[in-house]
Amino acid sequence: MSDSPFANMHRMELWSTFAVYLLAGWSSVQIASRLEVTPKVYFSWGQAVREVVAEECPDLHQWWTTRHYRENLQPPEHIAAQQQAVVTWIETMLNAQHATCPRCGGTRTYRNKGVRPNFKCDPCVTCFSILSGTPLVGMIRPELWVDFVKEVMDGQSIPDLKRRSGLGMGGSTRWREQFLLLIEELGHPELLQWITWMRSRRNNEAVSFVRQGGYLDKATRSVYPQGTRKGRFVSQK
Structure with a gap:
């Protein structure tokens, strides 16, 4: 090991676990906490892992680095x-034209007018939402949901989501x-881990950009009429 990137480093038994966490997109805080290592050790090991992967698995290194x-x-x-x-799933729910009544189990239901998938049962006159x-029950502006969730799954930060959606913070x-x-x-769960990784990298990207003198534009539009509570949930009866 004297001529490897890990030369003079200790706790060899943790190196493989560290590499797995690093390549899986765990943050420095998560890795340091889980393995009980200092930030200095984290960055030393991280550099060593990158060098080994670049030499032994160039395709993996290229894929991981670009992301x-x-x-x-x-x-x-x-x-x-x-x-x-x-x-x-979201599009299917929003575009559903038929539903089963949760009260009587009947299928003679009719969709109410509007974007929200609200229905009325003809036999028992029950009004319900599918x-x-x-987690989406009570959320307003369904027409924004698909674009918003795509941004979430790309790991965009809260300020990014605010700027692009017109919602409040x-x-x-x-x-x-x-x-x-x-x-x-x-x-x-794997998608959640991907989102966590992408969001951590986006936050790091934004911080570095600002530190270098960049300026992030503020939101220039809002989907809410003046005086309303931003991002509120509608009441469900």
Whole structure:
């Protein structure tokens, strides 16, 4: 090991685990906390892992590096499939024309006018939403959901989401939390990990940009009429 990037480094038993965490997109804080190492050790090991991967697995190094520095946001195929599954679920719910009544089990239901998937049961006159019991129930502006969740899955930061959606900072934060809950409920833990990695890199990218004298534009539009509460949830009866 004297001529390797890990020369003179200690705790060899943790190196492979560290490499797995690093390549999986864990943040420096997460890795340092899990392995109980100092920031100095983290950066030393990180540099060593990068050198080894670049030499032994150049294709992997190229793939990982371009995403780590957000030069290429194309996810692997299985992550892309999970992203599409989330979008398809939302579109299917919003465009549904038929539903089963949760009260009587009847199928003679009619969709109410509007973007929200609200229905009325003809036999028992029950009004209901097929979003009940999901993280999206009560959220306003359904026409923004698909574009917003795509930005979330690309790892955009809260200020990015605010600028692009026209929501307030609080609304963007709450929406992001609800969509992450939805992704979890749909059973896509790998997608959640991808989002965490991409978001950490986006935050790092933005901080570096500002430190170098860059300026991030503020949101120039809002989807809310003046005087309304931004990002609020509508009441459900």
